Amino acid sequence: xxxxxxxxxxxxxxxDGNGRWATRRFLPRVAGHKQGVESLRRCVKACADRxxxxxxxxxxxxxxxxxxxxxxxxxxxLMVGALAREVPKLKEDxxxxxxxxxxxxxxxKMVGGLLQAEAATAQNHRLVxxxxxxxxxxxxxxxxxxxxxxxxxxxxxxxxxxxxxxxHVPDPDLFIRTGGEQRLSNFLLWQSAYAELxxxxxxxxxxxxxxxxxxxxxxxxxxxxxxxxxxxxxxxxTDRQIA
Ligand code: IPE
Ligand code: IPE
Ligand code: MG
Numbered sequence: 595x596x597x598x599x600x601x602x603x604x605x606x607x608x609x610d611g612n613g614r615w616a617t618r619r620f621l622p623r624v625a626g627h628k629q630g631v632e633s634l635r636r637c638v639k640a641c642a643d644r645x646x647x648x649x650x651x652x653x654x655x656x657x658x659x660x661x662x663x664x665x666x667x668x669x670x671x672l673m674v675g676a677l678a679r680e681v682p683k684l685k686e687d688x689x690x691x692x693x694x695x696x697x698x699x700x701x702x703k704m705v706g707g708l709l710q711a712e713a714a715t716a717q718n719h720r721l722v723x724x725x726x727x728x729x730x731x732x733x734x735x736x737x738x739x740x741x742x743x744x745x746x747x748x749x750x751x752x753x754x755x756x757x758x759x760x761x762h763v764p765d766p767d768l769f770i771r772t773g774g775e776q777r778l779s780n781f782l783l784w785q786s787a788y789a790e791l792x793x794x795x796x797x798x799x800x801x802x803x804x805x806x807x808x809x810x811x812x813x814x815x816x817x818x819x820x821x822x823x824x825x826x827x828x829x830x831x832t833d834r835q836i837a
Contacts, residue, residue, distance in 0.1 A: 599814035602767035604648040605641060606789065608781050609634065611773030611797030624668035629799035631676050638689060640803045642721040644810065648763045649723050652781045656696070656730030670704065673727065677707040681714055688720025694759045695729035696737075722763055731783030734759045760785055768813045772798045772805075790816045 609630055616626030634651060641649045654669060684691060693708040700708075708727075738757035742749050755761065766782060769789040776793045778786070792809045794801060819827060 601645050601810060602813050604764055604766045605646055606650040606766035606769045606782055608652045608771040609798040610771060612799060615797040615799045623665055627669055627672055633799045633801055638723060640806050652726045654727045655780060656733050674704055674707055677711055681711045685715050688718045689715060690718040690722045691715045692724045693727055694724050695727045696733060730780045732780060735784050758784055770809050772796050772801045788820055
């Protein structure tokens, strides 16, 4: 009997499609973002229940500042409110929170909330939840390189990797984007080198447990080769010794 296929240890998600979800209902875009928070709550629980170790979500990109002022301020308010509302429950549920992204440019109230949430959940180990907020993959790489230069350290793959914003977790295994677009939009450019990509046409507020299970099942049917050949991966241990 073969073992049950492994659940991805680290799932990364571009939570896209909130605006369209709202517009289709003749609601303001911010109502879509509110519904997006509900969807994230459900997804966090589903990941923890399925034994996923790390969930990293894209909540606000470095480029999202270019949206209309009322949408940006709506998103900022939503984040401050969600922090106050959600953190006690996340703490209870064993979720360890990390906020990943540039903190300059965020309000003092917001930064205070982020720090408090991280401190309150630091002892948890059931699921690591990285919320990428004011994050960009290019920002992450450039910042890590600048940090190494500042310290006078050599710039190598390994040193850069250790200086990046997600150094506390292994690279994502499964990269999901909802909302139908098939692009990375500057998310986890360095860390997703060998992630399996999965694009869902579902808008983020509609992405439920069933949709998550479909993405996980697709992942389980992929052959991850990391540059090797299929024959190498499928060789028996004795074959490998001979090779
Ligand atoms: C993703 O949903 C959430 C953020 C970028 C903050 P969008 O707001 O991009 O939704 P669409 O793509 O316009 O539908
Ligand atoms: C990516 O979605 C950012 C987040 C989900 C937070 P966007 O909606 O900003 O991406 P583009 O503009 O369609 O590439
Ligand atoms: Mg979008």
